[in-house]
Amino acid sequence: MATLKDYTYTHFLVTSPAEFVVHVEINRPKKLNAFSEPVWREFGALFNRLSHDADVRAVVLSGAGDRAFSAGLDVQSAAEGTLGSTMGGDVDPAWFATTMRRHIVEFQAAIDAVEKCEKPVICVLHGISIGIAIDISCCADVRICARNTRFSVKEVDIGLAADLGTLSRLPKLVGSTSWVKEVCLSARDFSGEEALAVGFVSQVHENKAAALEAGLKLAGFISSKSPVAVQGTKELLNHARDHSVAENLRYTTVWNSAMLQSSDFKTALMSGLSKSKPRFEKL
Amino acid sequence: MATLKDYTYTHFLVTSPAEFVVHVEINRPKKLNAFSEPVWREFGALFNRLSHDADVRAVVLSGAGDRAFSAGLDVQSAAEGTLGSTMGGDVDPAWFATTMRRHIVEFQAAIDAVEKCEKPVICVLHGISIGIAIDISCCADVRICARNTRFSVKEVDIGLAADLGTLSRLPKLVGSTSWVKEVCLSARDFSGEEALAVGFVSQVHENKAAALEAGLKLAGFISSKSPVAVQGTKELLNHARDHSVAENLRYTTVWNSAMLQSSDFKTALMSGLSKSKPRFEKL
Amino acid sequence: MATLKDYTYTHFLVTSPAEFVVHVEINRPKKLNAFSEPVWREFGALFNRLSHDADVRAVVLSGAGDRAFSAGLDVQSAAEGTLGSTMGGDVDPAWFATTMRRHIVEFQAAIDAVEKCEKPVICVLHGISIGIAIDISCCADVRICARNTRFSVKEVDIGLAADLGTLSRLPKLVGSTSWVKEVCLSARDFSGEEALAVGFVSQVHENKAAALEAGLKLAGFISSKSPVAVQGTKELLNHARDHSVAENLRYTTVWNSAMLQSSDFKTALMSGLSKSKPRFEKL
Amino acid sequence: MATLKDYTYTHFLVTSPAEFVVHVEINRPKKLNAFSEPVWREFGALFNRLSHDADVRAVVLSGAGDRAFSAGLDVQSAAEGTLGSTMGGDVDPAWFATTMRRHIVEFQAAIDAVEKCEKPVICVLHGISIGIAIDISCCADVRICARNTRFSVKEVDIGLAADLGTLSRLPKLVGSTSWVKEVCLSARDFSGEEALAVGFVSQVHENKAAALEAGLKLAGFISSKSPVAVQGTKELLNHARDHSVAENLRYTTVWNSAMLQSSDFKTALMSGLSKSKPRFEKL
Amino acid sequence: MATLKDYTYTHFLVTSPAEFVVHVEINRPKKLNAFSEPVWREFGALFNRLSHDADVRAVVLSGAGDRAFSAGLDVQSAAEGTLGSTMGGDVDPAWFATTMRRHIVEFQAAIDAVEKCEKPVICVLHGISIGIAIDISCCADVRICARNTRFSVKEVDIGLAADLGTLSRLPKLVGSTSWVKEVCLSARDFSGEEALAVGFVSQVHENKAAALEAGLKLAGFISSKSPVAVQGTKELLNHARDHSVAENLRYTTVWNSAMLQSSDFKTALMSGLSKSKPRFEKL
Amino acid sequence: MATLKDYTYTHFLVTSPAEFVVHVEINRPKKLNAFSEPVWREFGALFNRLSHDADVRAVVLSGAGDRAFSAGLDVQSAAEGTLGSTMGGDVDPAWFATTMRRHIVEFQAAIDAVEKCEKPVICVLHGISIGIAIDISCCADVRICARNTRFSVKEVDIGLAADLGTLSRLPKLVGSTSWVKEVCLSARDFSGEEALAVGFVSQVHENKAAALEAGLKLAGFISSKSPVAVQGTKELLNHARDHSVAENLRYTTVWNSAMLQSSDFKTALMSGLSKSKPRFEKL
DSSP, X not given: OEEEEEEEOSSEEEEEEETTEEEEEEOOGXXXXXXXXXXXXXXXXXXXXXXXXXXXXXXXXXXXXSSEEEOOBOHHHHHHSHHHHHHSSOOOHHHHHHHHHHHHHHHHHHHHHHHHOSSOEEEEEOBEEETXXXXXXXXXXXXXEETTOEEEOOGGGGTSOOOSSHHHHHHHHBSBHHHHHHHHHHOOEEEHHHHHHHTSOSEEESSHHHHHHHHXXXXXXXXXXXXXXXXXXXXXXXXXXXXXXXXXXXHHHHHHHHHTTSHHHHHHHHHHHHTOOOOOOOO | OEEEEEEEOSSEEEEEEETTEEEEEEOOGGGTTOBOHHHHHHHHHHHHHHHHOTTOSEEEEEESSSSEEEOOBOHHHHHXXXXXXXXXXXXXXXXXXXXXXXXXXXXXXXXXXXHHOSSOEEEEEOBEXXXXXXXXXXXXXXXXXXXXXXEEOOGGGGTSOOOSSHHHHHHHHBSBHHHHHHHHHHOOEEEHHHHHHTTSOSEEESSHHHHHHHHHHHHHHHHXXXXXXXXXXXXXXXXXXXXXXXXXXXHHHHHHHHHTTSHHHHHHHHHHHHTOOOOOOOO | OEEEEEEEXXXXXXXXXXXXXXXXXXXXXXXXXXXXXXXXXHHHHHHHHHHHOTTOSEEEEEESSSSEEEOOBXXXXXXXSHHHHHHSSSOOHHHHHHHHHHHHHHHHHHHHHHHHOSSOEEEEEOBEEETHHHHHHHHSSEEEEXXXXXXXXXXXXXXXXXXXXXXXXXXXXXXXXXXXXXXXXXXXXXXXXXXXXXXXXXXXXXSHHHHHHHHHXXXXXXXXXXXXXXXXXXXXXXXXXXXXXXXXXXXHHHHHHHHTTSHHHHHHHHHHHHTOOOOOOOO | OEEEEEEEOSSEEEEEEETTEEEEEXXXXXXXXXXXXXXXXHHHHHHHHHHHOTTOSEEEEEESSSSEEEOOBOHHHHHHSXXXXXXXXXXXXXXXXXXXXXXXXXXXHHHHHHHHOSSOEEEEEOXXXXXXXHHHHHHSSEEEEETTOEEEOOGGGGTSOOOSSXXXXXXXXXXXXXXXXXXXXXXXXXXXXXXXXXXXXXXXXXXXXXXXXXXXXXXXXXXXXXXXXXXXXXXXXXXXXXXXXXXXXXXXXXXXHHHTTSHHHHHHHHHHHXXXXXXXXXX | OEEEEEEEOSSEEXXXXXXXXXXXXXXXXXXXXXXXXXXXXXXXXXXXXXXXXXXXXEEEEEESSSSEEEOOBOHHHHHHSHHHHHHSSOOXXXXXXXXXXXXHHHHHHHHHHHHHOSSOEEEEEOBEEETHHHHHHXXXXXXXXXXXXXXXXXXXXXXXXXXXXXXXXXXXXXXXXHHHHHHHHHOOEEEHHHHHHTTSOSEEESSHHHHHHHHHHHHHHHHTSOHHHHHHHHHHHHHHHTSOHHHHHHHHHHHHHHHTTSHHHHHXXXXXXXXXXXXXXXX | OEEEEEEEOSSEEEEEEEXXXXXXXXXXXXXXXXXXXXXXXXXXHHHHXXXXXXXXXXXXXXXXXXSEEEOOBOHHXXXXXXXXXXHSSOOOHHHHHHHHHHXXXXXXXXXXXHHHOSSOEXXXXXXEEETHHHXXXXXXXXXXXXXXXXXXXXXXXXXXXXXXXXXXXXXXXXXXXXHHHHHHHHOOEEEHHHHHHHTSOSEEESSHHHHHHHXXXXXXXXXXXXXXXXXXXXXXXXXXXXXXXXXHHHHHHHHXXXXXXXXXXXXXXXXXXXXXXXXXXXX
């Protein structure tokens, strides 16, 4: 296992534990992996880069240290940043609203980078996983957690409605709106088992190590498949969430009218017949 | 516990068991809490009022008596009302259709008042809970039931497709469309346990009393939070159901550009740092 | 039980085990019920016909033989058809894309015929159920399976993103997007029990015979109800999936403004009062 | 010509110049027909009533006096109402935003009553027609004006973006977005001739009297047609504006499945063959 | 000019006046080119075929004879068909509604074939052009008319709201909703000049012959362009009408990711540099 | 008139001819202001910056030199860039499609920057204005042109469907779809007068100088208005284009719930009463 070439970041540790698999660790364990503005700006830039890197086929995202995937917003840092500077003193409410609007739009875009990343992202959670931790994991494709994970949609407790994506995505990720409203309106904790029962995660493991191993294994398995097929599947599933079936079928048709010309299709068909292991082009 | 001032209604008992918490009981136990036209008109008016009452932060809705949350439409009464008067005799089909359309629109609006109520509504079900009982509970934010609840999407049994919201909302509330179609196409009963398994309710309790206690406790807990945060969360979650993620994020951004100016935000941040209990303004 | 009059097909066995109930069997057991172009063209035509046949009130779809509901695309046949003829040689990519687009659109329409069929369709799965088997079952209203069913969203393994509806519909049928992405991105198998846990099927039975019996029983039960109510319920639930609640309520209102004039409504009300078994008109 | 029975209003003069035709005049000429809160509340209630009155088949809306159709918001009155009471002093911005939101929603609903009115509304404009005058006329079905009309989307000049519907509807009513943005961003006046050239009005007449005569004539002509056909046409055209062609066709199909059963259809067919004047049922 | 090979139809005359250009004439001049059920079924089949015929690059549609493009529905024939058979006697209203719904859906599909035809369709109108004539011309890409054309959205005069597409499409084709409502609510005639002024047609010519010549000239000009570019432009413009700009841009991107690989692109670039006349592949 | 501080760009000349007004000139007159990749990347960055610059209230965009606003894509440069490098040789079609998709998305985003710019943009066109010139001007708020402007939606002539926004936006900007299809399918030229007649531009002037003067005058006039009102009006009008009226009203309500708290509102009201010239805060 080696650090990826040129993937050197201040707040994230980026390694490649297997061919085509990248492991991103949020690397502020002393701050419980909380997100300040420099952290989320770097986060967005990192995932935008992974999205177009042909050496990457699947990404695992986890948090460094034993205690937390992430404790969410770095409140102290926020108070010194855009939020703080706009709240003090005698500002015009329209100016404040405009400044906040631009700020939230940029913040959302950084989190969205996980969803927009063309390669599948597997989020492995453990320990404290609140606030932004939920926003981020909602953008991932697959969620796996350790038994000890303590989740919370925490924003109500700091006097605001969550605005980085949890309220937009969570109701579409799990199968009980009654449960979604319960945890979002009350900001109460929920456990890994509860997360599995409602479908928020699809796997729970004994501890962080086991969860991480499962995540890396799944990433490796996906990386052995045709990148054309895998990346198309992610794109079409994300499109499906926000469109009618008829719209998605139309989009799918045009998508595949180009992609079925790929050599991957022929390669996969051939290797299926010959029972050999296929070798796909980079994408 | 005292009856709320001026909240005197013919078919509903409205009390305030705790500060900011309102308990609404459908109060026609001899009729199994069935809905005639006067009942649903009063129902809509009541929830429209609760929506804007700054002394209200959470509402619990239940049915009076041991036997039923509600047996749905008061068929006898309906036969004597709009439905009956339009069905008899030799009316023009276009006139009939127009009259029915206007009638259904008003009926739907009365039920929708629960969803449009700006304050969270927790629905506590027990016993017979069929027809309109399902329509209404689908509009609530959280559903809790007693073990003995007997649910049924009953409309097929009286020769019509449900038109007060169950078919619109139920598929978006639970995680199995196969199950939704099974119960809607067959009108078969389902139990509280089954409702929990598919995510229709998020809690099942031993009996009505325990379910009600759990509902009131949750309402009290939510009422201790910032009203700006709670009401914003309800609005944004309801918006999310019917919009793409991108649309919801845009709406959220504008919403919070105003709401982050609230004193609740500062109050919550402060009390978080000082570990004191926050005191929020009415909304 | 007798073969339905004039329902003679090459690849399907169509019988009527009870009044108003039709049983369609995919009848290529030696080919594991795989779909070649003649098969899916006949399949679409068959369901379009069932949709408007007033002697049909519910349809059960299953696969002949012990081994498979369906092994999906008949790859050998496809290689000799449109797909094969367009892939070889030196064709213009735009011509290829246009030809494939038209081909996919027709293929999708044949599968969609199950969803568009005005009568409820209950899909009973067993054994190998991969690729197109998933596409088709996603179009059915209710899914029931045998314990031995081996499901797989198999397309990634042949180098393409599924384009016949699985990616469009599956995320809207079950309650865990994390699970949906796991099985679609990895093409891994999943069992009947797993399908029940996530809500993809609503019943699992010991073996194919028991599953089929349950499917036929449900079909018979639904056929005893008002066809106006049942067919309206299917239409409105399908509409709900792709529309906001407000849109669906508006559509429902107009739908029922015509349908409440039906004699079924009066018949059902009457028989409810008189406790007699209702007899509904054909539709 | 006589005042309609029981149509007595404080701020509006309601008469019936011909069978089935209603003429509504905004009747505050000394205030240039400006809208205070009591005025728009009465306005909404009036049009809601006309919508369901079977003696009404077409409505003409105009302004009393020579000088103005309407000068828009009664600013002085607004300063003493909701707007004024929320602006003064030291209110919480979230409380202010919530109060304003509820206020705007009610104000919009009153203006929307013209669009929602099931009967066609012909708006006849003259003289000063600014601010709310534009919002209201955008809700009407047909716009006719006198040559001397002085239009203006005036809101930018009082420091706000128009929020009662002009920005929502105007771009969809006329054929030049460049022109729409020019007049909305600059608040400049435009004339009746300019309004005709861009398609905002469909007729310009020499003076108010001629415009009114043309409006009443058109209303009379429409009233001689089948109410089922006319009211259906209004509903379907309004639906078309906000939906795709496919959606509108689907809605139309269901609408007409009920309405084609009307006696109007038979009556119109018959009178077409017999060249006689048809007599339609009230709706 | 010769009749196209195998394009022999009962109600239509199909010729090819120039390479890649097809001329379709509605050929029932004695019936004023009115549409009975056999006529519209043949019409739909014809345009579906033209859509995929690689020898066709542009279509001109006109009406045979001097008097009419089309007088719309063949009322006498309709009375003897589905409409007539469902109206008489004592049928269940739900059965009637269901039958009519299926009938309208098929009728709409036949008219839609013009819009769905992948090749541009230029509609040349003259004389009587009412009812279905408007529905059909709204589906064409370009509308050209003779000065003597007498248009009318005639349906209100036979007691129904137009249900074959005029109400869905006309408001999106022209730049004055006030005018659209005027002609749809009143069923009044409008002239070729008026049609040009509001943008319904883009050219008016002295007489039918001149209009037809202009239509054929435009069709010939379009046929000299790259079919990949022309057919893509039609598809993307039709998609744009019913989608947001963001949606259309996304669809366009995927569309062109396949189509930019075409040899047409290279051919057009080359011939642009060499000033030679390009020769494109069939599509 | 002075060059704006720090607004130094390679391909654009940026000046401030009046307070709050910025004039952007495409500055490659020898290349007829054609767009190579460095040009459009700089273009996007420039408008993103103007969007948030509080010293900017309105922008005028024009082309340097006498001959052209812009001749569109710099074809020679494109052949050497992404397009060229992907077209040559033996690349996998899926890799090509993916590369092109990413390229088009970035190119679209650069053009979109004009639409997304929070300040109004007035586009002044003259001379050759083809291809990208149309894409860009469609993103502007107001279009003004010189009489000598030669417009063309040129893409069909180089073998592709326009993919930078013209096909998405043009049908929504003008009032005749027949005309839009005519010019897009044929790539024929159209004049300034024709552009005015269909509503594509809202002003035509004698020559470039007069058109520019009119554009700057309008920009100056808009800059004298409340920035809160002007920027809100742009945002809400752009939102209206892609949403239903109901959606836009809901968004507007939330937007104004924040913006009505602005001091601009009070300032404008006061200056209206006192007849003085208002002075607004920067935004």
